[in-house]
Amino acid sequence: MADLENNEKPLRKIADAFKELEATVNSQTPGADLEVAPFSRACSLVSPLFGCLGIAFKFAELDYVAKVHDIAEASKSIGTLQIMLDRDIEENRVKKPGSHTRNLLRVKRGLEMVKVLFEQILAAEGNSLKDPASKAYAQVFAPHHGWAIRKAVAAGMYALPTWAQLLSKLNEDETSARIQMQSYITTSAPVILYVEKLYHSRELGIDW
Template sequence: MGEEPPSDLAAEGAAAPARPLAVVATAFEGISTMIDCDSDGRGDLSLAPFSNACSLVTVLFGCLGLAFKFAELEYSSKVNDLIEASKTYDTLSSILEHDVENDSVRKQGSHSRNLRRVRLGLDLVKALFEQYLSSSDCSLKEAASTAYGQVCAPFHAWTIRKAVGAGMYALPTKDQLLLRLNETDDSVKKEMERYIDASRPIIEYIDNLFLSRNISLDW
């Protein structure tokens, strides 16, 4: 481990990029530069490029196997809703404004609720990477369990938390994850740090969209 990663040789039309983590990091770096907020936290972020970038994260959940199948399925359905919504709404702010006007922000299936769930997915990946990088002795199971406990567990019923806990034993080893991501020890740290740095302002922006409209985040 430690050598340079193989070059991206993904063939045109392939199901997934050769280095999915690198692709995700690059996409979110691009999105983070698009955020434009005014002083009260309101602003615009184009929905189409945002939702398209978020769709790339689904591959990362797939690389984590059964333990994160719940996240992959829930997350992908919510992202697909936002992709469809981008045909009607230009920005994240506009879908929230529409749901505020119709008193449907927290309504099951609303675009705003789905945006909130996608935001949790992005934060889950960020927290997992932060835990992964926190110690060379930290196992993937430890990193994933801690990240899930911090980000998603507070919003999940006991039955889901129990199922996720059981699935943690099916997580790949670090070496298996590196193989699936087509990264090395050195390169995976670089790409994880890129995603962490790029996703942080995006997550904060989404939170501020809700908070600036006096909508709490405890749901």
């Protein structure tokens, strides 16, 4: 993926978008629900991160971008995430390939992967991203992937950018990047939990 335009600050955009989602989720309004449109917009801002990680996460980038696009399309006719899931349940297509409910679960995993990756990067020493990326992949994606994908990802880990190269791709200096990453970690956690609760409250589970 080509480097971003000089004035683009994807980490800042992501942090700001998830602050707004967190505010909605944490609002005291009874029955406050996340609207599909702002949720899909925030998720789409995360897409460039997968591209910046190179070949190891190409599968994640392609899959994530397609699923976010589907949810963005759904936002044109469906108001909230609750309604989106309930409609799939009514039409008995929750687990069918291409269903919004199935796609949302995959997007949730993408958000979680980035959260764990950021946590690992902030805790790590040195310039290599191999350890943080390997840990994030093992925790979030690996349990749902077959042997062939896991093997391809492991091979791709050797082509990850360094921390310095990632900062350059994201147009950030280290101090600013760490602040924005910590912001995403903090604000994405309740959003991810909110999505998980939607599945558990409907007895759908999240391990499929």
